Amino acid sequence: MKSFECKDIGVNCGWKCQAENEQEILRQVEEHGRKVHGMQQLDPELRDRIQSKIKDTQAA
Numbered sequence: 001m002k003s004f005e006c007k008d009i010g011v012n013c014g015w016k017c018q019a020e021n022e023q024e025i026l027r028q029v030e031e032h033g034r035k036v037h038g039m040q041q042l043d044p045e046l047r048d049r050i051q052s053k054i055k056d057t058q059a060a
């Protein structure tokens, strides 16, 4: 499993997500960014930062 938290990229936000793979994380982040942070889309630079912060987690 992979996980990502908004605060990992310096956003003051407690949101976190888990998914099977990076593509799914990015999809969830994009949706969250749109709804909560008013981002229309992830630009390539932000996408790179997010990908660099995605962590491997043990499946529960």
Ligand SMILES: [Zn+2]
Pocket: 006, 011, 013, 014, 015, 032, 036, 037
């Ligand atoms: Zn957030």
